[in-house]
Amino acid sequence: MSVWALVLFALASAVGALADITPLISRGLFNEMLKHRNDAACPTKGFYTYDAFIAAANSFGAFGTTSDIDTQKREIAAFLDQTSHETTGGWATAPDVPDAWGYCWEQGKPGDYCVPNQQ
Numbered sequence: 667m668s669v670w671a672l673v674l675f676a677l678a679s680a681v682g683a684l685a686d687i688t689p690l691i692s693r694g695l696f697n698e699m700l701k702h703r704n705d706a707a708c709p710t711k712g713f714y715t716y717d718a719f720i721a722a723a724n725s726f727g728a729f730g731t732t733s734d735i736d737t738q739k740r741e742i743a744a745f746l747d748q749t750s751h752e753t754t755g756g757w758a759t760a761p762d763v764p765d766a767w768g769y770c771w772e773q774g775k776p777g778d779y780c781v782p783n784q785q
Contacts, residue, residue: 685731687723691742700750700769701762708770710753 696716704711723729723742730742750768754760760767 703769714769
């Protein structure tokens with residue numbers, strides 16, 4: 667029985683690796699959701715592309731490709747919402763909505779990861 671479980675796991679992994687999220691989020695939808703990411707005011711202009719997003723998503727076979735279609739959409743939406751929130755200018759009166767400016771900035775304070783010392 668454990669051999670069959672291993673075979674089923676391998677098949678499920680292979681199907682997940684072949685899965686693709688492009689039917690769930692088109693280039694147009696990506697561009698609309700993050701419409702200001704290529705604005706002249708964005709320091710990251712031209713860096714975050716749809717093609718790079720799809721390539722990254724497809725490198726994680728189970729991302730947005732498992733479970734029912736509604737759950738897949740929620741997973742992709744949650745990811746884009748969180749990442750756009752973390753990379754937006756975030757001012758309350760931003761044109762459209764603040765998260766539409768996602769993937770423009772990362773303005774968090776840097777941490778003290780490597781503090782120079784004598785050791």
